[in-house]
Amino acid sequence: MATVIPYINNSFVYSCTSKEQWGYEQFVPEHTLAFQVSGETHIFHQQGNMVLKKNQVLLAHRNQFAKSLKIPAADKEYKAISIILKTEDLKKYAAIYNIEQNKKYTGRWNVVLKPDGFLKSYFQSLIPYLEQPHKGNVKMAFSKVIEAIELLQNIRPEFREFLFDFTEPYKIDIEEFMLKNFRFNSSVENFAKLTGRSLAGFKRDFIKTFNIPPAKWLKEKRLEEAYYLIHHKSEKQSDFYLNLGFENLSHFYTAFKQKYGVTPTESLIIKK
Template identity: 35%
Template sequence: MKVNNLQSCHLGPEISPEQFISEHFFLYLLKGSIKAFDGHKHYQMVPGDYCIARKNHLVRYTKYKDKDEFEKIIITLDEPFLRKFLERHPVQAQADSNNDSFLFIQDNKLIKNYIQSLEPYYSGDLEIDETFADIKREELLMIILKSDPAMANVFFNFAIPAKIDLEAYMNRNFRFNISLERFAFLTGRSLSSFKRDFQKVFGTNPGNWLKKKRLDEAYFQISQQKHRPSEVYLEVGFEDLSHFSFVFKKEFGRTPSEVMQ
């Protein structure tokens, strides 16, 4: 689908820069591609794809430019907006069994026309005029619900995550670089109960366990899979390459580059 002058734009509150989806958002890809992984499943998006990225999920994604261009439309469907929508348009929501982080929407003429309709309101500075923001967000939500009424079970479930198996969750998601507060929330615990349960399960505190687990994974990827340190450190949850190299050498007695040889 061509949108004559519409480039990357954002409508609604900003989404979290963490590897944590703090609010639902609609994503439409104009140029480039995306590959993502949520600890369970791999996802890929190409131009023309659109999906809902789900609240309270962990996702690591890589953006690929097409001829040095990457353009997208993001429309955040945050909880305050959804609650106001529900007051005006009562909808019955039930438990949702689909746990995918990205819910792809089938090819839909209404959504394509909606994307084109954004162009007159687009100011060119990545945002839609605030006067029309909630009107256009409400229009999008009504289109999605008309196309797939079961999406109400996703959007209007305002419950916090339930308490889950800590050991299984942490072993699956230790590579995600998020705060302990996020890990506690996503496993259905307060920070204090998370730390207490963690000590019981793993016999150490979360900070030490995460560092050791991430370093062991990095050592395996570098020594056995021959991945470069510059490819590995972000993948296993470190933010800075020099800090990663420092703690790696302190743990194993050799730098990542020496292990790779």
């Protein structure tokens, strides 16, 4: 897999792979606009699952957990181009054009679009930035961000609420959120952010709720889920370890043996 992130303000991302790959980052910190050039991206996010197919565009909201499985086409590599719509750039745009948006966006956080000719041409225009990043600069990158904002508002005026939602996550119930989202491989800091708390406040409230520190709870919960999948669903660990937040099989085997005293395979033999 090859991923290119130009130095010009880290605004553009190009992904290319010849085999099925999981995306590593499972937290979306900024609004992202992505165009599927070839292959498919299977996305598993907090509000459900979706598939981004060739020639489709995804607009993803910031501050959410999401996993992506990159699947190449039968006769081609997987290719996708993304532009990161950073909050700081959106605020600059809002200041320039006197946009005031104080409401929290309440619509869908992941929207699939069928691009018109303008949007297709826009992504084609990003190719020089991706192939020759050393020739670009911050001002040029910002001009492409502005262009993307204009195009999105032209396609759907209601995207203004989506783009200029600068509110931060509000305080929510920790137990409900963690039980729904423990499978996402992300930092404790990101879990704290999405529950509307500082890191210190999150750790304090977490221990009050679960009587255990968050990092330890996440590890234990994922291992308990793994045990259930192996023994009650007859699933292979190679099929689910990434989906449960483990970085690799070695990491999973080590953690499993530390908790249960045996490897996943040995635990099946013992049960029999």
